[in-house]
Amino acid sequence: MSDVMIPLMEDFYSLQGEGFYSGRAAYFIRYAGCDVGCVWCDVKESWDKEAHPEVELNTLIQRVKDSGTDFVVITGGEPAMYDLTTITEALHAENIEIAIETSGAYKIVGNFDWICLSPKKFKMPIEENYAIATELKMIIFNKSDFKWAEELQAKVSDKCILYMQPEWDKSKEMLPLMVDYVKEHVEWNVSLQTHKFLNIP
Numbered sequence: 540m541s542d543v544m545i546p547l548m549e550d551f552y553s554l555q556g557e558g559f560y561s562g563r564a565a566y567f568i569r570y571a572g573c574d575v576g577c578v579w580c581d582v583k584e585s586w587d588k589e590a591h592p593e594v595e596l597n598t599l600i601q602r603v604k605d606s607g608t609d610f611v612v613i614t615g616g617e618p619a620m621y622d623l624t625t626i627t628e629a630l631h632a633e634n635i636e637i638a639i640e641t642s643g644a645y646k647i648v649g650n651f652d653w654i655c656l657s658p659k660k661f662k663m664p665i666e667e668n669y670a671i672a673t674e675l676k677m678i679i680f681n682k683s684d685f686k687w688a689e690e691l692q693a694k695v696s697d698k699c700i701l702y703m704q705p706e707w708d709k710s711k712e713m714l715p716l717m718v719d720y721v722k723e724h725v726e727w728n729v730s731l732q733t734h735k736f737l738n739i740p
């Protein structure tokens with residue numbers, strides 16, 4: 540495993556701020572590289588894979604172990620651009636639970652305990668990813684996104700947990716609409732980017 544190189548933008552130990560595991564301590568592995576192109580992306584520096592030096596997998600696994608975490612979130616960038624089999628096997632060998640956050644635009648290759656699908660209109664998920672999502676997280680940027688969320692709700696499994704989360708800069712405008720929406724559509728939940736309120740990464 541020592542010669543396996545990971546295209547890493549950053550890694551850090553913090554709390555999961557969003558969605559189902561909000562508030563849980565988590566070690567974040569943020570892959571470099573993304574071609575989805577969301578206009579409101581808050582990690583545009585992740586897009587260019589070449590801008591970030593690769594890291595040896597065993598070095599990264601050691602950092603995860605040193606943190607004492609029992610939970611890793613693999614995110615990006617778009618982590619599903621890569622075959623994640625080796626890293627997920629290495630983390631599971633350390634008894635670490637693994638979640639992935641992905642737009643779903645690529646086939647998800649690896650072994651995950653939790654798959655958070657956060658579709659983007661700029662590059663839609665491939666069809667097979669709807670059925671395997673354990674969490675659907677829709678970013679609400681404008682009013683038309685409620686209808687889009689319903690369209691994608693119809694594609695995921697009945698067990699998939701549904702979240703809608705306001706795009707950060709649109710929170711003031713969208714949150715009151717979301718509160719009303721969730722009261723009328725009780726299968727949905729509101730997700731907030733609590734790490735931004737807490738001012739942690």
Ligand code: SF4
Pocket residue numbers: 573574575576577579580581582583585615616617642659
């Ligand atoms: S998929 Fe994520 S990393 Fe890629 S552009 Fe969209 S928000 Fe940014």
